[in-house]
Amino acid sequence: MKGSAQRKLDQQNFMEQVRECRDNGYLLSSRKIGSGAFSKVYLAYATQERMRHNPKLASDLRGKHHAMVAIKIISTAKAPVEFSEKFLPREISSLNATYKHLNVVQLYETYHNSQRSYLVLELAARGDLLEHINAMSGHRCHPGLEEEEARGLFWQLVSAVAHCHSSGIVHRDLKCENILLDDQGLLKLTDFGFANRSGLKDSLLSTFCGSVAYAAPEILMSKKYNGEQADLWSLGIILYAMVSGKLPFKEHRPRRVLHLMRQGPAFRPGVSPECQDLIRGLLQLRPRARLDLQQVAAHCWMLPAAHALFSGGKQVSWTQWGSKETEGAKEKGSAKSEAKGAPGRQGAVQVKETDHG
Numbered sequence: 033m034k035g036s037a038q039r040k041l042d043q044q045n046f047m048e049q050v051r052e053c054r055d056n057g058y059l060l061s062s063r064k065i066g067s068g069a070f071s072k073v074y075l076a077y078a079t080q081e082r083m084r085h086n087p088k089l090a091s092d093l094r095g096k097h098h099a100m101v102a103i104k105i106i107s108t109a110k111a112p113v114e115f116s117e118k119f120l121p122r123e124i125s126s127l128n129a130t131y132k133h134l135n136v137v138q139l140y141e142t143y144h145n146s147q148r149s150y151l152v153l154e155l156a157a158r159g160d161l162l163e164h165i166n167a168m169s170g171h172r173c174h175p176g177l178e179e180e181e182a183r184g185l186f187w188q189l190v191s192a193v194a195h196c197h198s199s200g201i202v203h204r205d206l207k208c209e210n211i212l213l214d215d216q217g218l219l220k221l222t223d224f225g226f227a228n229r230s231g232l233k234d235s236l237l238s239t240f241c242g243s244v245a246y247a248a249p250e251i252l253m254s255k256k257y258n259g260e261q262a263d264l265w266s267l268g269i270i271l272y273a274m275v276s277g278k279l280p281f282k283e284h285r286p287r288r289v290l291h292l293m294r295q296g297p298a299f300r301p302g303v304s305p306e307c308q309d310l311i312r313g314l315l316q317l318r319p320r321a322r323l324d325l326q327q328v329a330a331h332c333w334m335l336p337a338a339h340a341l342f343s344g345g346k347q348v349s350w351t352q353w354g355s356k357e358t359e360g361a362k363e364k365g366s367a368k369s370e371a372k373g374a375p376g377r378q379g380a381v382q383v384k385e386t387d388h389g
């Protein structure tokens with residue numbers, strides 16, 4: 033239990049944050065919608081005045097027919113120097129570089145003072161993919177999502193990751209908790225705290241990022257790795273989690289995980305052979321042997337998603353999908369997800385993995 037002195041301090045801090053947001057054109061609500069290691073995320077409203085000064089914000093919110101945003105408040109004064117000087121700037125620059133994709137959370141603007149940094153983000157109000165998988169598993173009394181729903185979501189995720197890679201950004205922390213859903217059921221990739229520039233074609237990374245359960249074998253073996261190929265492995269883990277309702281290699285000890293990886297994923301009865309083939313194509317131990325994003329999009333299991341996405345009578349290619357210019361695609365995608373009835377934030381957590389290496 034918090035003491036009354038601590039409660040008073042928290043209250044004072046919050047009122048300061050309300051004032052700082054108001055000075056920058058946002059009305060901060062007391063509704064906390066999430067928190068991270070050094071951050072809290074609140075629901076907030078953009079003022080008309082702010083929208084007049086920020087065309088990016090105004091045009092996005094006009095399309096959504098509301099003024100709600102998510103404000104991530106980071107206590108830079110309390111966070112380690114490495115976080116404030118390395119990871120936060122990377123998160124901001126990655127979000128700026130990947131702007132303009134329907135399935136990547138939009139960063140509208142930032143403001144800072146000596147105590148805190150504020151990130152004004154697109155709101156994704158329906159929780160994360162992990163919660164969705166668990167809620168749907170409970171609802172269906174069957175682990176995982178129906179393949180049709182998994183396909184629609186995975187298509188959006190692949191498109192978001194392709195957009196990041198083509199913008200020169202590798203995510204390096206792809207996992208169900210970093211994939212949010214908005215109130216139209218659209219998928220929004222978030223949390224670019226470990227993202228990095230993919231840089232030159234053959235340059236390799238060496239830092240271990242992300243969660244053990246989603247990390248590629250070459251990362252667990254502390255080898256130098258290609259960030260794009262490591263993201264592909266994580267995509268395989270996410271698709272497995274979607275259709276199975278659990279993680280394929282659920283172990284905290286890296287050596288034990290590597291042992292399970294060598295054995296390959298085991299599937300529950302009912303997962304289609306095509307879906308299994310796609311997951312196996314991504315979960316290849318040799319990074320170069322993994323399917324690339326183009327091959328994933330063209331895989332036979334994915335094809336019905338491509339056919340389902342039509343814009344004004346014209347089929348939308350997977351590279352066009354998600355581009356903010358393809359407005360028709362957005363409407364079609366929303367309607368499809370709405371029909372599926374993506375639920376809100378509920379359900380027991382069963383496959384959560386939060387250990388960042």
Ligand SMILES: Nc1ncnc2c1ncn2[C@@H]1O[C@H](COP(=O)(O)OP(=O)(O)OP(=O)(O)O)[C@@H](O)[C@H]1O
Binds near residue numbers: 066102156223225
């Ligand atoms: N744009 C958003 N819309 C709605 N909820 C959000 C949004 N961004 C973040 N959240 C919520 O806040 C939580 C924390 O956000 P985020 O993952 O970005 O913070 P973090 O500090 O990077 O977290 P961690 O320390 O776990 O990596 C998310 O899990 C999610 O529930």
